[in-house]
Amino acid sequence: MNVKEIAKAMKKDAPQLASTQVEERNKALEMIKASLEEHKEDIFKANKEDLKYADENGVTPAVKKRLKFDENKLHDVIAGIDQLISLNDPLHKILLKRELDQDLVLTRISVPIGVIGVIFEARPDALVQISTLCIKSGNCAILKGGKETANTNKALFTLIKEAAIKAGLPENCLAQAEAHSEIDELLKCEKDVDLLIPRGSNAFVQYIMNNTKIPVMGHADGICHIYVDKDYDINKLVPIIIDAKTQYTAACNAVETILVNRSVAKEVLPVLNAAFEDNGVKMRGTEEVNDIISVEIMDDFHTEYLDLVVSIKLVDDVKEAIEHINFYGSHHTDAIITENEATAKEFMAMVDSAGVYWNVSTRFADGFRYGFGAEVGISTSKLHARGPVGLEGLITYKYQLVGKGQIVADYASGASSFHFKDL
Numbered sequence: 555m556n557v558k559e560i561a562k563a564m565k566k567d568a569p570q571l572a573s574t575q576v577e578e579r580n581k582a583l584e585m586i587k588a589s590l591e592e593h594k595e596d597i598f599k600a601n602k603e604d605l606k607y608a609d610e611n612g613v614t615p616a617v618k619k620r621l622k623f624d625e626n627k628l629h630d631v632i633a634g635i636d637q638l639i640s641l642n643d644p645l646h647k648i649l650l651k652r653e654l655d656q657d658l659v660l661t662r663i664s665v666p667i668g669v670i671g672v673i674f675e676a677r678p679d680a681l682v683q684i685s686t687l688c689i690k691s692g693n694c695a696i697l698k699g700g701k702e703t704a705n706t707n708k709a710l711f712t713l714i715k716e717a718a719i720k721a722g723l724p725e726n727c728l729a730q731a732e733a734h735s736e737i738d739e740l741l742k743c744e745k746d747v748d749l750l751i752p753r754g755s756n757a758f759v760q761y762i763m764n765n766t767k768i769p770v771m772g773h774a775d776g777i778c779h780i781y782v783d784k785d786y787d788i789n790k791l792v793p794i795i796i797d798a799k800t801q802y803t804a805a806c807n808a809v810e811t812i813l814v815n816r817s818v819a820k821e822v823l824p825v826l827n828a829a830f831e832d833n834g835v836k837m838r839g840t841e842e843v844n845d846i847i848s849v850e851i852m853d854d855f856h857t858e859y860l861d862l863v864v865s866i867k868l869v870d871d872v873k874e875a876i877e878h879i880n881f882y883g884s885h886h887t888d889a890i891i892t893e894n895e896a897t898a899k900e901f902m903a904m905v906d907s908a909g910v911y912w913n914v915s916t917r918f919a920d921g922f923r924y925g926f927g928a929e930v931g932i933s934t935s936k937l938h939a940r941g942p943v944g945l946e947g948l949i950t951y952k953y954q955l956v957g958k959g960q961i962v963a964d965y966a967s968g969a970s971s972f973h974f975k976d977l
Contacts, residue, residue, distance in 0.1 A: 557696065557739035560729045561746035564669045564694040567724040572666045572692045574723070576643035579690055582721035586686060587635045589717040590710070594628055597713075600705040601678065608702055616804040616860045623678040623706050630922075631682040638690045638927030644945040645692050651977040655970060658957040659977070664949045666692035668748040671740050672930060673762065675754050676700030681707050683921075683928035685714050685728055690927065691948035694724075696740060696747070698731040700754075708732070741766035751943070753931045756858075771933050771943070775858045775884035776806030778916045781875040781901065782822055783892035784815040790891055790913055791822065792829045797915040798889070800833050804860050806932060807887050807909075807919040811855055811865040813875045819868050823847045830864065839866035855882040872897050876904045883907060885934040887919040908934050908941035 555563065590597070601623040608618050650662035670693050674680045681699055688695035699707040711730045718727055731740060740747065744767040752762040752772050763770050780795055798809035814822050827847040830837055839849040843866045855865055855878070869875045872890070879888050887909035890901040898912045909919045919942060921929025926944025933939045939947030964970040 557731055557736045558743055558746075560696060560726070560731075561669060561671075561740070561743040563726045564696065564729065565746040567726040568666070568668045568694050570724045571694055571727050572645070572668070574692060576645070578722055579643075579692065580639050582689055582718045582723050583635050583639050583686055585717040585721045586689075586714050587632055589713045590628065590632065590682070593709075593713055594625075597623060597628070597678075597706065597709050600709040601703075603705045604678075604703050613702060617676055617702065619802075619804050620675065620677045621703055621706075623703075627679050631679050631928075634683055634922050634928035635686050637922065637925065638686055638945075641690070641925075641927055641945060644690070644949050649951055653975040653977055654955075654972050655960065655965075656973075658955070658960050661954045661956075662951050663954060664951050667948060667950050669694045669696070669746055670930075670948070671696045671698070671743070671747045671750045671768070673698045673737060673740070673750070673752045673754070674700070674931070676702035678703045678706040678710055680753070681710050682714065684930045685711070687928060687930050687945065687948060689718060689723065689727065691945050693948055694727050694729075696729045696731055698737060698740065701734065704732065738765070741768065744768045751931050771935055771939060771947075772931050776808070776860075776886045776932075777811065777856065777858050777882065777884040778807055778809045778886055778919075779811045779813060779875075779879045779883055779888040780809050780916065781813040781869070781872065781879070781888075781890045782815060782818070783872060783875075783890060783894060783897055784817045785894040785897065786815075786818065786822070786891045787893050787913075788825070792825065794889070794891060794913065794915050795826065796829055796833055798917055799830075799835055799864055800862065801915070801917050803862055805917065806858075806860075807916050808860070809864065809889075809916050810857065810859055811867065811882070813867055813869050813878060815875075816868045816870055819843075820846055823866070826866070834862050836863045837866055838863065840868070842868050858884070872901055876901060880904075880906050886932065887911065887916045889914065889916050908932065 645664055647664040652660045654660055672684050715728045747768050750768045750770045752759045756775050823846045837849040838852045841851055843849050844851050885907045888905050888907045889911035890898055892898050902910045921942035921944045924942050929942040929944050932942050
C-alpha cells in the first residue's frame with residue numbers, strides 16, 4: 555500500500571484502537587519490550603550497517619552520535635517502556651460531568667487524537683519512544699525516520715509492529731514510511747491524518763508547516779540559554795553549564811548561549827573559560843567578552859550549534875537577559891543560575907519558553923526525565939501541548955450528552971431552563 559492507502563486504513567482502525575482497555579495496550583508494550591531484548595543482536599547488527607554508511611558518507615559527528623544504538627540506548631528505551639506501562643491510562647477519563655437540566659447530563663472524556671504522522675531525525679531510539687507512546691495513548695501512527703538509520707529503524711519497527719499485532723492490537727495500528735518521497739505523500743493526507751509531528755532542522759519543520767493542511771505540532775530550533783546572575787553560586791556554576799553544553803551536545807535542549815551579568819563577568823568568565831577548555835568547547839562572544847577572555851568575536855545569537863561551541867554575551871541585569879532570550883531564543887528551554895529568589899521568580903515568570911529552570915541544567919527538558927515515559931518530541935507551540943510531549947499531549951477529548959428526549963426549542967421558548975450542576 556502507498557501512504558495514502560495506509561492512512562485511510564489507519565483512519566478506519568483508529569476507533570478500534572481508541573476503544574481498547576489499558577490492559578491490552580500494556581500487554582502490547584510488555585511484548586514489545588520482550589521482543590527488543592530477545593532480538594537485540596539483530597538490532598545492533600543493523601545499527602552497525604548504518605554507522606558504516608555514516609562513516610563512508612561523511613556524516614557529521616553530531617549526527618553520528620544520534621545514530622548509535624547500543625546496549626546503553628536499549629537500556630534507556632526499555633526503561634522508557636517500563637515507565638509507560640506504570641503510568642495511568644490517559645484514555646476514558648472523565649474530565650467533566652455536568653447536569654445541564656434534570657436527566658440531561660454532559661460528560662467530557664479523554665480520547666486519542668487518532669492518526670498521527672511523525673517525521674523524525676536520525677535517532678533509532680526515537681522510533682521506539684514514539685511508537686510505544688502512540689500505542690499507550692491509543693493513537694495509530696505513521697513513522698518516518700531519517701535515511702541515516704534506515705537499517706536500524708526497519709529492524710526496530712518490524713519487531714515492534716509484530717509484537718503489537720500478536721498482542722491483539724489492530725493490524726493498522728502502526729506503519730513505517732521508508733522512502734523520502736513518502737513525506738510529500740503524507741503531507742497530502744489531510745482527510746485521514748489528524749496531526750503531524752516533525753522533528754528536525756528549522757528548514758525542514760518550516761517546509762512541513764508550509765506544505766500541508768494537516769495541523770503540525772513541534773519545534774524547529776533549540777536555541778537554549780543560561781543566564782548567570784550576579785547572585786550566582788560558584789559551586790553550581792560549572793557543573794550546570796558543562797552538563798547543559800556537553801552531556802549530549804547534539805540534543806535540542808543543550809545550551810547554546812550563556813548570558814553573564816556584567817558586574818560579575820571578570821569573576822565568572824575565567825572560570826567558564828577554564829571549564830570549557832577542559833571539555834573541548836569552543837567559545838564565541840562579543841568584543842566585550844573578548845576583552846576578558848579570548849573568544850572568537852561574533853554578534854549573531856540566532857545559531858543552534860548542536861556541537862561543542864557556545865556563545866557568550868554580557869548583560870546588565872535579569873531584565874536584559876529576559877529581553878535577549880525572548881528575542882533570540884526558540885522558546886524551548888532556558889535557565890537562570892542565582893541564589894536570589896526574587897530574581898529567579900522574575901526570570902521564570904517573564905521568560906516565554908516551554909521550559910524555564912532555576913539552578914538546573916537545560917538537559918532536563920525531556921519526557922523520560924519528566925516521568926512521561928519518553929516523548930514524541932518537544933513542542934514550542936502554545937496550543938494543545940507545550941514542552942516534552944508525552945501521553946497527555948497525545949490525547950484530546952470529546953463531549954457525550956445523554957438525555958431523555960429533550961429538545962432545544964423548549965429551552966429557547968422558556969418552557970424549560972438550564973440549572974447547570976457539576977456532578
